[in-house]
Amino acid sequence: MGYAQRKVANTAAKLAHVSSQHLKALPPKHLSAGSSSGAPPAVFDAHSWAASQPTLRSTLAAFAHRIGLGNVVSSPDVIEQAVTHPSFVQLHTQQHPDQPLPATNASLATLGNSLLGLFATEFVNSSYPHLPTRVLKAAVSAHVGPTTCANLAREMGVTPILRWNRTSSTPTQNAVLHADALASVPRALTALVYQHRSLRSARRFAEKFFFSREVDLRSMVKFRDPKQTLLATVEKFGRERPVSRLLKETGRYSQSPVFVVGIFSGADQLGEGFGSSLKMAEFRAAEDSLLKLYLTRQPPHLLQLPTSTFPDAPGNVFDASGAEETYAPTSLGDSEVLYGSTGRAGVRVPGARSRAAGEDSDLDIYV
């Protein structure tokens, strides 16, 4: 498809879907009645009118069954609440000022966001115990962040039933774009599963939709100075100082040399890397050594998650009662190294200034 066709398709998808059942509401009453003496003539905005029409019960029920929540929620009104963004309220009151305010997914989305953050953090932390904190945060965002939630909503088929209104940013509120409105729906659905079933069911929902997605952790690990980091890491593990050794080379004085360098701690090879110069190969070898450490994964069948200690019985975490799974806590990985020493790092260590002003124990803050 060309760019123009894709743009038309995207714009059409964002417009409201109006079915023939809604034609009974045309023409709107406030237009057909004669305008009062002082009021200005009302203008009929077809797009706003279409967007504010109620969604068909059958569409909502079909959506619920499609994502596996057909027997979980009690009625399609609950689903309608989950797909209604708070920005929709303004549009609804403009079009139907006499009707009650629609229920929105604001609190559901907040609850679901917290739940997803919990599940994602424990999943990534238990799967990769030696991952640095900044990479852990990036991985959590990749699993349950706003972009992923918006993409997941599109895949679920939320676009035609989403009720929202595009608003520009004001001094008090951020702008509401289509992706923001879409992202609120999977969060709200997670919260619905928690409310109608249990925490463990909500975790299964998250595992099915969020943790089955492919996330490339290797591209999230970025180094500023891998040799320095490796030096500090090896010292932390109490091993011998790392030494670079040339494993293989070819074409040293030619136009396209290739060097393979390995970094050794004693007789152990920590990592190897290739490059067109010795420095490049050494840099890559240091990166490979650290990646081998950080990306060590717990096998899925041995994964222990802290939320398994909650019973798999209906009810919220306070009320549910039943058998709890055993949980054996894994030792926390202590592989992370803070860059640099006092004053040079981009990382602020809490209490560093008061300590530095007091005494000369600068070495305590290093690593």
Place this chain on the structure above:
Amino acid sequence: MKPRLSLPSPLRFTRSYATRLPERPPARAPDPLRNNPHAVYKDLPENVTFIHRPPPTAPSPLSYTTSPASPLLQPSAAPVDGPLPPTLRKDKGEKPPVSEEDIARIRQLRREDPETWTRGRLAAEFNCTQWFVGKITSLKRADRKKVVAKVEEAHAANRDKWGERKKLQADIRRKRKEFW
């Protein structure tokens, strides 16, 4: 028995009948497919051999905690068994550790007069490396910015003297480093 020639003594140990080339099995050239020590061979039915020859690319850093790829996660270091590959640079040997009093003196001097007592001068004075001096001391952020700005000014003045070709080469090298 057939009558044999009687030869002089040094030639007595030769054979007087025509000899043939010794029978050896026919020469077979080495199998050109069996040339990789890392290859895995599996015999399949119908006289087929399946050969898996892994490419000599870098191994993947991914591994499981049950058998970690990083030696840091193995319980203990492997003992040195035989010669190791050559180092990239000459090992100059470690300098003797700096005593506690010297560390305190380095910090005092650096704090008092950072312009006279630079890292290089302190390293030469106390027989350690500039890196070590930087590890145990640091300037306040404002002072550090001043020193860095002065050095950057000197470097920029040098860079202005460069010709087009040199500038291009420096840009190319910087861009290459981004792809390391």
